Amino acid sequence: MADDGRNRVDATTLTGVSATMMWTLRNRAVEASRPDGTLADPLAVTLYETLDYPYEQFGKPSQSHALRARAFDEQIRAFLADRPGGTVVALGEGLQTGYWRIADPDVRWVSIDLPQVIALRKQLLPDEPNVTTLAQSALDRSWMDHVDTDRGVFVSAEGLLMYLPADASLSLIGDCARRFPGGRMVFDSVPKWFSRKTQKGMRIRGGYTVPPMPFHLSAGEAAELPARVPDIAFTREVMLPLGRGLWGSTTLRALSELPPLRNSRPTLTLCGFAG
Known part of the structure; x- marks a missing residue:
């Protein structure tokens, strides 16, 4: 660097x-x-x-977050192909740069994060007429009043929900489904064993202590969300794109789909909202 x-x-x-x-x-x-x-x-x-x-x-860099970003991008692009000019809401966006990777001149983008983070975004990232930036918690539902619903809404929660209490995460998913009928939401989650490790003070090589992740959801539990959360019409697991080396192994990918491994790994979930 x-x-x-x-x-x-x-x-x-x-x-x-x-x-x-x-x-x-x-x-x-x-x-x-x-x-x-x-x-x-x-x-x-x-x-x-x-x-x-x-x-x-x-510690050592990993492909994981790059592949996760690609997976989110692919879901957003698919949504915008069906709903041109739709609105993407990026909850807890941090320093994600999805708007510029998507590069859709018609998309309407709402970026939401805490004031300190939004201040950095405004200082470092280009000012875009199609991007609305809101300095607030994703749990403050007033952001919903700033979302144009005319051409459909896609809610992205990349690297966010696992850091919230379980009831807060499920409530947020449910409120999005109710407020944006016919919309979509994609989020990532960690398995129960990993959640427990973070709550005990998990340190990674390099010395960083991972913040607690109280919300956990396995692939099997995600499939049951339509029965647990009103206004969710369907869920579908989103697989990471294949990467390089072990991240590109089709054998390991197949093994990860077998029980009980399927419910012991991180997962990405696409939710379709009723309406």
């Missing part, structure tokens, strides 16, 4: 869940910088090189 001591922006004051956006940014940027990278994200590379932060605490 280039570091000439000039034009750097201090991000070392970020703490708690907000600091996890630096982890995902680092992984996306490092992957995007590789000649054989699995994600095209030049803006993430620029952010990574601009922000002053002790990235080394996150």
Whole structure:
């Protein structure tokens, strides 16, 4: 990473869940910088090189967050293909750069995060007429009043819900389904065993302590959401794109689909809202 001591922006004051956006940014940027990278994200590379932060605490870079970003992008693109000019709501967006990767001139984008994070976004990212930025918690439902529903709504919650209490996550999913009939939502979740490890103070190689993740949802439990949450018409698991090395192994992918492994790994869920 280039570091000439000039034009750097201090991000070392970020703490708690907000600091996890630096982890995902680092992984996306490092992957995007590789000649054989699995994600095209030049803006993430620029952010990574601009922000002053002790990235080394996150240990060795992983493809995981780059592949997750691609999976979310694919779901958003599919939605916009069916609903041109639709609205994408990015809850807890952090320093994600999905708007620029999607590069759809007709999309309406609502970016929501805490004030400290939004201040960084406004300082570092281009001002876009199609992007509405709201400095507030995703749990403050007043953001829903700023969403144009005329051409359909897609809610993205990437790397967010696992950090919320279970009842808060399920309530948020249900409120989105009720408020945006006919819309879609995609979110990622962790399995129960991993949730328990984080709540005991899980440290990764590099010394970083992962914030507690109280909300857990397996692939099997996600499939049962239509029976648990009113106004959800269907759910479907979204698989990560194949990556490089072990991340590209079709054998490991097939094994992960077998019980009980299927319910012991992270999962991405697409929800379709009734109406």
